[in-house]
Amino acid sequence: MTQPPAAEVLRLLQARQQTLAVAESLTGGLVASDLTSVAGASAVFRGSVTAYATELKQRILGVDGALLAARGAVDAQVAGEMARGVRAVLGADWGLATTGVAGPEPQDGQPVGTVFVAFAGPSGEEKVAALRLNGDRAEIRRESARSVLAMLRAHLLGQPARNERTQDTEEYGGT
DSSP states (O other): OOOOHHHHHHHHHHHHTOOEEEEESTTTTHHHHHHHTSTTGGGTEEEEEEOOSHHHHHHTTOOOHHHHHHHOSSSHHHHHHHHHHHHHHHTOSEEEEEEEOOSSSOBTTBOTTEEEEEEEOTTSOEEEEEEEEOSOHHHHHHHHHHHHHHHHHHHHHTOOOOOTTEEEEEEESOO
16 A cells, blocks of 8 residues: 655655745645644744735745746746745755645636646755646645645656646646
């Protein structure tokens, strides 16, 4: 039986003696909750920033203000900058990020279910995935949290990431 993504990410990072930080928007702390539900998470998990308000993405995480003004917070490049920013702010080897539209209304010209998840690593590893998720608000938020952890887990294991619940997945940058 395989471990849940959060437990396996923590195990893999602990074996590498590396740390993790999380920047969350639409998931509102679900990723951090998944990580901290695992006994011993403190050996790897540094902390999280829930930057729900757009201006916090710029002020705390260092996301480019011109980018936010031009494209809004629901954007692949924003997700990548959030992942890099949380690594820097919290002093971690790896950063994860989630941003998107859980609903019930569209945001920044993006339909409900549009989500971007990202990671940034210590050797310049970066990846952003665009997800098109179905379901209600809770399902979209839960699947976004699961997806970002599964994406990092797959990378750490040298495997391609899979997301069975997406209608369409695009990947940007990195490995």
